[in-house]
Amino acid sequence: MSHAAQAQALPRGLPEANGIPSAAVREFLKAVNSAELGLHSFMLLRHGQVVAEGWWSPYGPERPHMMFSLSKSFTSTAVGLAAAEGLLSVDDPVVSFFPDKVVRNDAKLQAMRVRHLLSMGSGHGAESLVGDGRGKTDDWVQHILDQPVVYEPGTRFVYNSGATYMLSAIVQRVTGQTVHEYLMPRLFQPLGIEGSAWETCPRGISTGGWGLWLKTEDIAKFGQLYLQRGIWKGERLIPGTWIEQATSAQIANSSVNPDWSQGYGYQFWRCLHGAYRGDGAFGQFCVVLPEQDAVVAITAGSRQLQGILDQVWAHLLPAMGNQSLSADAAAYEELTAELHSLSFPPILSEATSDVVGHVSGRRYSLKDNDRGIRTVSWEWEADVCVFTLQIGERVILVRLGVGQWVEGLVHFEGEPLRAAASCGWSAPDTFVMSMRLVETPFSDTFTCRFSGDGVRIQWEFTRFGAQSTLELEGMRVSD
Template sequence: MNLPELELAFKKRKVNAFLVYQKGEIVTEYYKTEKCAQNVYKINSITKSIISILIGIAIEKGYIHSIHTPIVEWIPNIPKEKQDLTIYHLLTMTTGEEWQEFGNGVVFPNDFVESDHWIDYILKKPLMNQPGTKMNYNSGSSHLLSYIVQKTTNMTTEQFAKIHLLDPLHITDYEWQQDPQGIFVGGFGMKMKAEDMLKIGLLCLQNGYWNGQQLVSSSWIRQSHQERYTTYEHIGAYGYHWWVLDPNNFNIPYHTYFAMGYGGQYIIIVPQLELVVVISSQMPKRGLVPLKLFIKHLQEMH
């Protein structure tokens, strides 16, 4: 991969951090300024992929029996037509709810965020499609997952994350928003250093292992980055709160998956190349640019 060229392309844009780890070492470490290395950045929807890892850990530890368990088990006040929704539907964003957030550009779900009770707001959203048929980007689903982590573990999502994920990875410098009821936001709301985003990527590259300790099961990581639904062809398919690039559609030689946050935040993993890339940007209107540049460089490896 032509990393110097890619780095140069990012230098010309509003990219604060560009880190590349390959085959056991950091091969590129670009920060726009010294301060950029120390800053915690809004990782936005990368929070969703972290929630996915937490669901995997909760299953492994026996807090959650199965992803096919209907969520009514933990959310008894769910409307009748949603009684069949499962964790799988939330993870794949195939609840079928009416929810506008993504597609023709990005629409931040302001009504949701400004509501007094986020969980109630999500539960009241009408169904438009049969659950499990179509993926439609929905931060509400991610927030329900955070709520389920809290309900099943009897601790906040942040406490659970700290014990089982963040502390073992030595991620200590972060921020995480809460909703009006104190539930940690599942769909966005985290801030983190670029070097710590890299650790999340490395944990996935290493199939759930960190320093010889298994933090999340390898099969969960594998299942998370299997293509399940495609709604937004220009970005890729969706797994369990991870995006997946189909090598054929994108004309790239390798299976590639990534976490993506608004404004150009990425953790990209290419297992066959033993590669993890972290990009942190300030590109509110052009957040897909770093991804497109990265894909272009992968394509050139043919």
């Protein structure tokens, strides 16, 4: 973190001084751990001060994390700023921004306005981009304009990342900059946000609905800025009227989950208890509680998003009193110890094995499989095991700590990702490897069972929206 960013770090305070018992925060942490909700980080702000913060090792405060759809709330902010500068209006027709595109003569498409994209009421009957649109063409705008508009715009909520991408494309049209570039001097730099990144489409437009990478404190600052109605250190960054519109219910929605049924604003969800939030897949949360003058920032690798919010409502919300509390040194010390102990433990050996000498440095040829993995090998070096996979013509190396997390870069898909990896023997013939892609929600577990010259590998992995298991089988290559 630069000196400039350090100077703009959020102020820290004690829970009790801000009306929250330390014991209540500790109960929240115990509850999310007991329910195995998969949190990677947590930050609680009250009255503008960070009163509790923690990262589950090997995740840490210096790491950016994939935001997924929490990116949408930042795209909405860019639209609000562009509107404040007179570059667009929420009542502008969407098609008016793309005179160079082929636009069919369709009344519903012509009726679609910027505000309909903002509120997920574009009229599309389903996601307009993810899937075939991203794979078959590099012109995502044209692809979305070609999709049928099923409903009269503004009448039906249909969650649609393509709508957010169109907002990003509109901002780029009127500013000449990507959303990321446009927000840099207007939002990120004033907040002291450094090291952010945003994925772009093949034509260089920020993806808008996903693809932003931020640190946990960056999320917290964004939430605090909204809580302060757009004012930061005495300077107005976002118009208060925009924040009011963006975080108010603009369209009705429904879901079996109560916090997804409270109405939707301009790329913000309404919550129970008068709160609102930006959120992203696997539990990336920026929850703003105006009535309690509080913000909760969370990153996670979870499939139980309502479960995470339930614990916020059960433990943190009722603990937020109107008055400061007497200091409780013992409870605060216990909370501090709990926060410092948060972790995903590395794989520890529960057994010893004589297989190492038989396996180390030898290659195993695998049967044909869906991932195209041709060979694997293991090589032990003191407290590290190097696992090598050959996928097609690519060779991927993963360094794993024996009984400890070891960090490095892996190149499974696309850009290299930072990983923490550990390994150990669960039985004399069974070697377990765990890998956490620590700037993402994703993780991998390899369970390798050796028998004679053969090996069977069960690879469990989470990737975009799915948890999968791949069974691999191979034989040792002759010396």
